[in-house]
Amino acid sequence: MASEFDLIRRYFERAPKNKRALVGVGDDCALLRPDAGLELAVTTDMLVEGRHFAPGAEPRALGHKALAVNLSDLAAIGAAPRWALLAIGLPQADEAWLKAFAAGFFALAERFGVDLIGGDTTRAPQRTITITAMGEVQASVALYRAGARPGDDIWVSGEIGGAALALAHPEIAEAAKRLHEPEPRVELGERLRGLANAAIDVSDGLAGDLGHILERSRVGAVVEYSRLPRSAAFKSLKNSDLERDCVLSGGDDYELLFTAASARRAEVEALARELGLPLTRIGAVQSGEARLAVLDAKGKPMSFKPAFDHFR
Ligand code: ADP
Numbered sequence: 001m002a003s004e005f006d007l008i009r010r011y012f013e014r015a016p017k018n019k020r021a022l023v024g025v026g027d028d029c030a031l032l033r034p035d036a037g038l039e040l041a042v043t044t045d046m047l048v049e050g051r052h053f054a055p056g057a058e059p060r061a062l063g064h065k066a067l068a069v070n071l072s073d074l075a076a077i078g079a080a081p082r083w084a085l086l087a088i089g090l091p092q093a094d095e096a097w098l099k100a101f102a103a104g105f106f107a108l109a110e111r112f113g114v115d116l117i118g119g120d121t122t123r124a125p126q127r128t129i130t131i132t133a134m135g136e137v138q139a140s141v142a143l144y145r146a147g148a149r150p151g152d153d154i155w156v157s158g159e160i161g162g163a164a165l166a167l168a169h170p171e172i173a174e175a176a177k178r179l180h181e182p183e184p185r186v187e188l189g190e191r192l193r194g195l196a197n198a199a200i201d202v203s204d205g206l207a208g209d210l211g212h213i214l215e216r217s218r219v220g221a222v223v224e225y226s227r228l229p230r231s232a233a234f235k236s237l238k239n240s241d242l243e244r245d246c247v248l249s250g251g252d253d254y255e256l257l258f259t260a261a262s263a264r265r266a267e268v269e270a271l272a273r274e275l276g277l278p279l280t281r282i283g284a285v286q287s288g289e290a291r292l293a294v295l296d297a298k299g300k301p302m303s304f305k306p307a308f309d310h311f312r
């Protein structure tokens with residue numbers, strides 16, 4: 001039977017391509033040499049079997065998603081992804097599972113120039129995957145949640161609600177892809193530096209995540225529900241309650257939600273064309289209490305579910 005070290009060597013040890021990792025997998029620590037003048041952005045996310053993914057979840061997609069959710073956090077602060085650490089707990093040394101997991105992980109890592117530089121591997125009662133990702137951003141240009149200003153436009157990338165729709169309708173292939181293999185908006189995050197005033201990634205639902213920007217920035221906001229870009233699949237379902245719950249409160253979309261001065265509107269639109277990624281203006285930041293008003297087509301405030309809470 002393969003030892004812990006055989007598994008690490010077989011599935012996770014690859015030579016770092018990024019010159020600034022002096023030592024990667026195989027020593028006591030990874031050793032990095034960040035460039036002078038750059039800030040290091042660091043984030044971690046944990047996926048637990050039975051909580052964040054189903055026991056039978058496809059391992060290749062899981063390898064992708066475990067890294068994608070971390071790259072999404074780096075994008076939301078405007079950092080360029082560079083390195084990742086992977087801590088993994090498994091009930092047994094299932095090599096077919098590890099091989100597929102590593103394939104999904106490295107396919108995404110290579111696409112964005114991320115080196116796996118270390119981690120930990122252990123037996124555990126259930127599958128648990130914790131990734132720590134690090135990125136670089138020039139000093140003083142990172143995108144904080146706290147930067148929104150009254151009068152800013154509010155924008156969101158891509159489409160939202162698709163991942164949550166897949167939980168209710170797993171047979172809708174487009175939605176299932178959004179849930180299981182989200183695309184982190186890495187390039188957009190980097191390009192929003194110096195353009196956006198505040199940003200966050202939509203991981204827990206649009207209303208809740210926008211609420212985090214409002215709280216940190218001490219501002220309010222108005223969003224027009226009809227403007228929210230959503231999966232075409234909702235049209236044929238004709239279930240307006242489900243649609244509202246998915247679009248306003250569904251999690252796992254990993255789109256970027258950001259605010260920018262209204263004077264920069266044309267620049268945001270030009271960026272959308274350049275990246276081939278829709279960026280939709282959904283509302284505006286207002287002065288006053290950190291409250292979000294979502295208006296329906298008649299201009300009436302809508303009620304919506306609170307954000308997902310892992311302990312509720
Ligand atoms: P230590 O005993 O110093 O914690 P380990 O024996 O746990 O080291 O790990 C050996 C080496 O393999 C270390 O460099 C560690 O970072 C790396 N490593 C362990 N598990 C993983 C993994 N799942 N992915 C990437 N690197 C790993």
Ligand code: MG
Nearest residue numbers: 119120121122
């Ligand atoms: Mg260890």
